[in-house]
Amino acid sequence: MKKRVEKIGDESDVQDLQSGISSLAVSSNPASSGIGKSNTVGLDDDMLKIKERLTGGSLNLETVSLVGMGGIGKSTLATKIYEDEYIVYHFHIRAWVTVSQEYNVGEILKNVLRSMKLLTKEMLEASIDQLSESMYKNLKGRRYVIVLDDVWDTKVLDDLKRLFPNDKNGSRIMLTTRLEQVANHGNSSRPYHMRFLNWDESWNLFCGKVFGKDFCPPELEKDGKKIVQSCQGLPLAIVVIGGLLAKAIQTPDYWENVEKNLSSIMISNDEHFSKILTLSYKHLPRHLKGCFLCMAIFPEYHNISISKLYKLWFAEGLLKSVKSKSLEDVAEGYLFDLVDRNLVLVHQQSSKGKMKTCKIHDLLRDLCMREAEREKFFHVLKKDLLGISKGIGLQRLIIHSRGENHYTANCLPNLLVRSLFNFGKWENFSELDLNVRLLKVLETGSRIMTISSSVIVEMINLRYLACTCKDVTFLSSLHKLRNLHTIIVRNVISTYVGLNIWKMPQLRHVQLNHVVLPDPSTTEAEEENCFIVLEHLQTLSMVYDFKLTLEILKRIPNLKKLGIHYEQRRWNWGDYCQSNLVSLHNLESLKCTFSGTLRSSLKNVTFPKSLQKLTVTGGKFPWKDMKIIGSLPNLQVLKLKNNAFHGRDWEPNEGEFLQLKFLLLEDICLVHWRADNIHFPRLQHLVILSCEFLNEIPSSIGEVPTLLSIKGISCSDSVITSANQIQEEQHSLGNDGFQVQFQFNSNDVYLMRDSLEDHFLDILGGHPQLSYNNKDSLHTMLYGSVGSLQKEN
Structure with a gap:
């Protein structure tokens, strides 16, 4: 049988490794099967942590899982651990078996016995029961580690683990898998998620593979770094391209060509690499x-x-x-x-x-x-237009931007397209020679496009519309598209356009910058329509001066997300019926924006108890009205922006914000924030942006047991000092994971605050695969984008 070994950084070339994708099971101790010594980069810390899990902790038989995408180095790390001197010393018996997608229990048992040097010729014909008995007897009473490499099914563990004795002597099963479900199965300890290599690790691995040392000639360094960057920290990709370049001519022109055609070169030159990636899709x-x-x-x-x-x-x-x-x-x-x-x-x-x-x-x-493209799931429009002929039917057509290349209006024949994704250079939809009556999906991304009302009304089968436009007058004609369920339109010019959603019963999501909804009673007076309930509507934003009458709210009973923009200069609170908000029993997220300079009050507003997220921008509400928000029983996220509340002092009341986990204060003229730990008992993340007058963060906030991070931009030195003191206290209590990060003021803060907020949210989460799996790189990207002095603690 062939061996399938996912080796990264091996001394032999990756393309020479035997893949064995279709084999039932592979045998062996890597050291005895000719795999060779692994030359890993950046895995020392990972190795130490896994070794601690293997040799410490519970004496019961446990499974230690390494999980990650194909090519990330799971088998490499497992091999290095398997060959480690201390592991060899600690365990009486070691065995290595690689399991593929289709496996055979008998073959796996034979390979375990072969690793133990106990497989005889007679056993080759033995039954599973006989093999199981032999393996069980030889493992009984001994401390062993069995490596199950490349596991795809939880049934493998169910079939095998009952055959391994549990003598409560610290024996272990170590497995590698791409599937989280497999990694979490049975009596596994918390899976170890493999990370991508950071920049230094990637560069060192690349140089070592190409040149055999941590050095790259200056004339090749520029293109070399671009090549490494394109590999995005995936060890297998770095090793494959490094192995190819090590054997090729090393000139700047050749390396530049490789950098521009990296993916196709790797796929065409390394069958093993292609199979590793394709296997995940096939499964x-x-x-x-x-x-x-x-x-x-x-x-x-x-x-x-x-x-x-x-x-x-x-x-x-x-x-x-x-x-x-x-x-x-x-x-x-x-x-x-x-x-x-x-x-x-x-x-x-x-x-x-x-x-x-x-x-x-x-x-x-x-x-x-x-x-x-092989399965004809979609077709990508190439600049040479190969493969497209007149009248051809395409399920999905994608137009991608290709540098400065422009497609012309007549370059597309009369295509029969069901879904169009235009990320290219076209700006006028009318120029596209398409049969628009067949379109179900139209997506133009951030490309500003012109769509006329005369064209939009012909899209009778359109279900999904997402576009960016200057002129959005076509929105007034959308009600004629009765199959439309998603409208995502960003109008780059702040003009309000009417949209008659009351004639669109299939609507599920409406996301616009500025929209005015007509009075449904007036709409129905014009026609002989009966009362229409938009029972599928879940998202509606941003609606201009939305009147929350009971008649309207009864038509949107299942709304989950609502965004409203009120113009304060036109206010008459009685006209907008804010107290009726409580009728939206399924509302989870509410975003309210107030423009103008008048101060207001929330005393007539009644929020639904189902509300989990509230964003208030503008309004200048008094802090005493915060008790209305603080009493919401399910509120988890609160964002206050641009003088949402006005006044020097904010002192919350006991019993408020019992479920709040995330608090954002941005552009708030608050000076004294007199909060205690009892006021935010479940707070996890605090973000403060451009609150220049705030004198400090209450020290009691640091006593909240769930607090994970404090982030800020453009805050006073005293706020930063108070945050640092909270961090010191947290670290003294053993909470080393607590984060404090502040960015000093810059001219770009106000222009970039929305995008920066999103970047901050990036680093608040703890998902093991969070963006390139390199928080240092992400942090550099965030603060490098501002281009100003950084202070991080």
Whole structure:
């Protein structure tokens, strides 16, 4: 049988390793099977932690799992640990078995016995029961470590673990897997998530592979660093391209060509590399394959909005309906599965701790592109337009920007396209020669596009619309599209346009910058329509001067997210019926923006108890009104921006904010914040942006047992000092994970505050695969983007 060994940094070339993808099971102790010594980079700390898990802790038989995407170095680390002198000394018996997607228990048992040098010729024909008895007897009473490499199914563990004796002597099973479900199965300890290499580790591995030393000739360094950067910390990719370059001519022109064609060069020159990545896709259940291929629709280096991804999957018909579950819950389950399979990386987490944006490694994206085009899942428009002929039917067409290349209006024949994703250079939709009546999905990303009302009304089958426009007058015609369920439109010019949602019963999500909703009673007076309830509508934002009458709220009973913009100069509180908000029993997120200079009061506002997230921008409400917000029983996230509350002093009351986990204060003219730990008993993250008058963070905030971080931009020295004191106290109590990070003032803070807030939310979460798995790199990216003096503690 062939061996499948996922070796990173081995002395032999990666392309010479035997893949054995289709084998049932492979044998062996790596040291005795010719695998060789591993030349790992950046794994010393990881190795130490795993060794502690193997040799310490409980005396019961336990499983230690290494989990991560293909090519990240799981088998390399396992091999290095397996060969470690202390591991050899500590365990009486060691055995190594590589398990592939299809396995045979008998073959695995033979390989364990072979590792133990106990496999005889007679045993080759023995039954599983005989092999099990022999293995059990020889392991009984001895401390052993069995490595199960490349496990794909929890059934493997169920079939094998009953055959391993538990003598409570500290024996261990160590397994490597790409699947979180496998890593968490049985009596496993907490899985160890493999990380990507950071920049220094990547560069050292690359130089060592190409030159045999930590040095790169100056004339090759520029292109070499670009090549390494494109590998994005994936060890297998670095080793593969390093092995190829070590054998090739080493000139700047050749390296530049390699850098520009990196993915295709690696795939075409290394079958082993291609199989490792493809294997994860082939193992996906059918219902997840289309969802995964959709990840490649978005451009390179694109951080994909989770909420947009769910809407897109729904529009493409990729979600299976499940009783007692909403389609959004089904989509979330699909994404969790892809994350657990280490195919999708969580990039950002929201203030509620949920996934906000995600991404995939560029090499996996290239895999998606190849598989999607091979299966005709979508077609990418190339600049040479090969493969497209007149009248051809395409399920999905993607137009990607290619540098300065422009497509012309007549370069597309009359295409029959169901879904169009335009990330290219077209700005006028009318120029595209498409049969728009067939379109179900139209996505233009951030590219500013012109869409006329005459064209939009012809899209009778449109279900999903996401675009950026200067002129959004076409919105007034959208009500004619009765199949439309998602509208995501960003108008770059602040003009309010009417949208008659009351004629669109299939609507689920409406996300606009500025929209005015007509009075539904007037709308129905114009027609012979009966009372329409938008029972599917979950998202509605941002609505201008939204009148919360009971008649309107009865039409949107299942709304979960609402965004409203009020113009204070036009206010007459009685006209807007804010007390009726309580009628939205399913509302979870509310964003209210107030423009103008008048001071207001919340005394007539009644929030629903279901509210979990509240963002208030402007308004200048008095701090005494905060008790209305503080009494909300399920509020987890509170963001106060741009003088949302006005006054020098804020003293919360006991019994308020019992569930609050995230608090943001931005541009608030607060001086004295007199809070105690009892006021925010579950607070985890505190973010303070541009609160220049705040004199300090209350020291009692540091006594909140759940507090994880304090972040800030443009704060006074006294605020930073108080935060540092809180950190010192936390560290003295053993909470070394507590973070304090502050950025000094810069001219860019006010312009960048929204994006910076998102970056801060990036580093608040603790997901093991958080954005390149390198928080140092992320932190550098965040503060480097501001370009001002940094102070971090």
